[in-house]
Amino acid sequence: MKTSLKSQILRSFWIFRSLHRSFHRQHKFLGSPVFAQYEAVTHGEQPLPEYFNFASEVLDRWAQTEKDGKTLSNPALWWINGRGGEVRWSFEELGVLSRKVANILSDQCRLNRGDRILVILPRIPEWWLITVACIRAGITVIPGTTQLTAKDIRYRLQVSGAKCIVTTDAMAPVVESIAAESYGLQAKLMVSSGGGRDGWLSFNELLKEAPADHTCVKTKIEDPMMVYFTSGTTGAPKMAELSQGSLGFRPIANKRYWLDTTPLDVMWCTADTGWILTSLGAVFNPWVCGSCVFVHNMPQVEPSIILNTLSRFPITTILGAPTLFRMLVQNDLSSYKFMSLRHCISAGEPLNPEVMEQWKKKTGLDIHEAYGQTETGMACAVLKGMKIKPGSMGKACAPYDVQIVDEEANILPRGKEGEIAIRVKPNRPLGLFSRYVDNPEKTVETIRGDFHVTGDRGLMDEDGYIWFVGRADDIINSAGYRIGPFEVESALLEHPAVAEAAAVSSPDPLRGEVVKAFVVLSPAYTLQHKEKLTLELQEHVKKVTAPYKYPRKMEFVQQLPKTITGKIRRVELRKKEWEQV
Template sequence: MTVNSPPEQGTATEEFRAARDFLLRHREDYDTARAEFDWPRPAEFNWALDWFDTIGERRDGIALWIVDADGSEHQVSFRAMTHRSNQVANWLRGLGVSRGDRLVLMLGNQVELWETILAAMKLGAVIIPATPLLGPADLRDRIDRGRARHVVTTSADAAKFADVPGDYTRIAVGESVPGWESYADSAAAEEGFTPDGPTRADDPMLLYFTSGTTAQPKLVEHTHVSYAVGHLSTMYWIGLEPGDVHLNISSPGWAKHAWSNVFAPWNAEATVFIYNYTRFDAAGLMTQMQRCGITSFCAPPTVWRMLIQADLSTLATPPSKVVGAGEPLNPEIIEQVRRAWSVTIRDGFGQTETSVQVANTPGQAVRPGSMGRPLPGFEVALLDPVTGEPADEGEICLALQPRPVGLMTGYADDTERSAEVTRAGHYHTGDVGARDADGYITYVGRTDDVFKASDYRISPFELESVLLEHEAVAEAAVVPSPDPIRLAVPKAYVVLAGRHEPTRETALSILRFAREHLAPYKRVRRLEFYELPKTISGKIRRVELRGRENELHRSGGGAEGEFREEDFPELTG
């Protein structure tokens, strides 16, 4: 590995590069990195202009490499990506996109996604990432509460906006769509870009909608520093170096995609590699990993669980850096991968609100079940949820003096919630962990009812709200039900209304209704008619239902009278 020597201090770019190079030099020296790392805190910084555009001046490497299921592929150099994003920025400026404007970006893993991300950053526009899985109801929320002035999506998804009101610029990638601007026209724009002025480091850059326990998703606001600079910690966790070819399996629209498909690899001057499969195929994935020389690999536990069911030995040259994120990995999975690839999967912990806070870093011992130790730049405290005092097991919190760079500004348009999570000198994650004598932290669970299904974060409230719209449903509570592949799937406990009977036909009607009104990743996959346990004040005790699900799982099956999605060929056929 060749690491550029630390530059003379002065500009924001030099400050960022010095911090980056320090972490590269101490990639396997955790103690030194923890003790001596300082976050760069420039007053003005635009990562796309001040960092990404400088990479092409030092190396003519590949920035983005996309392989599609049909065998076609696209490689874009850092230099070419700089020129192309300049063109897109100039073209968007001509359409009226300006500093501070909010832009919904709903594209798949295609070159135009990265071009638009960089272009929007150069203009100072605020990106609202959106997964293509979203339907019209979710999009209305993003346009309305996000106060979006522009939308970039594919021609195929343009129809989803037909019933989404608002005075916003409509831009379609692909075939021409009546009433929409054609992204292809950007190819005629100038390749040189001049910003309209400096970008303040605390200017907003990203606005993420994330599930919560309230009626509406939270809006997490990040700046040009909190995510771009903050993900130096993610680069350090993965162990990325210049010239690496990094494959991260994540869908656009989610924070993890920005973590490991934009900022962490490009901070390291590594290649972002994408394999666009239509249906997950472990053997096909490993064939591409071997052919393309993947050196670094990140995947959620759902993918790791499917990979170990295949023959891992078919990958003759496995990546030297492998990590998992999204939920804790079973030690058995880690051991099977270690036996087959002679590398150890390293867990990491972070949130949409932060970059990676806690992780197993390169060169350090990995303890089974532990997600590691605090990353350089983060002071982590475990606080008793009741007393607020330090504890061996408690809520994972970040000290705010000094405030870590890799932390959100707050929840947009919600000062009360922002103040709540940053009370008493700490940012409160809402997650619980246990720390051993050597500082290793093991994840325990959420302090609220949000749960993960596959790698997606699910808010019970959102799913219950949809179920309650069905005429047969009087009450509903959604909890995670253990699943061998997805870790957990949403299960609905339902109290019927009026004269409705707990029959197969009723269950089918409710599941079909949920399927039609929820995005695929939020789908209710199991249902049971059940009297809901409640507190004396009438609140549903989901903790009791979660305990019941875990007990049913330990006993070897579901409850008598439980209905599962796979029981209905008319749903899954």
């Protein structure tokens, strides 16, 4: 980015002033009564509390800080839609509204503590309201991306036993097509600016009349808070359960947790609401620090929208998948001035060192990498002030002891490739998922010796930095989306043209990797119209499962490599793809 001397001086002054004020404000607020009762816990002088609820212990305490006259410089939630629409809620307003929603869930949707609710909403303020309301009422939230198909939604409702689903009027017909097959579903709540719909409760109308008096449920620190469906290499997605402690208390217990924001920061996480990155980067971590959560209601990530937003609004921290930064550096950035932005974070998949170099050259800003999974939250990161080693994921995030282990769970020497693992014995660290719901076998499989194994391979250098090498299994990570090959293959096999199919990762300059399908055709089909058949199969997958899972590449083969027992050797196909790079 080319800037005048005046602009450079102005930017330097702004950064210095912000850092100076941030240091004092952070010290003031984190040392204030907001978290005073947990000081002994953070210093390791006392064990974790038995009871904890993020809404009452964090959000309500910040609201009280506002009432006491210590007004925060930014709202708790700042939402825009790009068309002039805007919402700004203080912590106090967030508290009032979320209590009203908690009453709606309890009284109108007939949900009780411990019940599960499937929430499929785009980046709209109601997603944050409902999430906080569920925490208040002790209801377990199951976030879902708006790209889910009817089949995906039916599976999630049936397997989870969710008693309520929340979505928009646009998704309502999809839900209605499978609602009769979800026997435990007792309430459908619709968020819509328009009229109502038969068989649905109107969120907007109920919110107008709902009482704001609600007593927060007293939850235990190990009580479930959220459940995420996470893809595997075989079978349908599993339900990873995360507790009040793993999501809500971990940022309190570790003040320099990966984001390290302050009450002066405006935090923008561009991830989809269906992914855990949004919960980590746009709910729990920034709000523990009293930071402002900024949201742009983008149907999809558009570089021009991102760049204009960073120029127009005082966003200090941005978090996104590497695809975001790969897209941004392809633009001419000389006309954009990011006067407030000072911290950029990439998470979800490895980031190319070349992209980091281009971003630094064009903006003067570094990109800090972070690494984690649904099951772990953030496990490694390059924190503020740490030396950046392009290509490295940084060091372990507290309280994790991250090591590289072999197949017998022995810690490998520095520089030796193995599996990335987190020590869980003698004490399981705060932050890890509790279990795979109703799947004890898969839960046990994540433990090897004294460690939780991630399924990712890497190595640790002499300075303790961890470097990602690749997946130990066949999971495909495309633009931050984890895609199980089984789901893609199952969708393809539903088409009469497909006799056999195998899905693997294939390198892609923008998304890092994409799904490639190797297809063996049924005898009745030929390759006379290859392009037409390819498009037909791609569209078929989009309809059968979530569209982001469709194979962007496809190759028709006579046979698939298999083991002596008949299992497809995806590893052989994947190796073939990546050796071409």
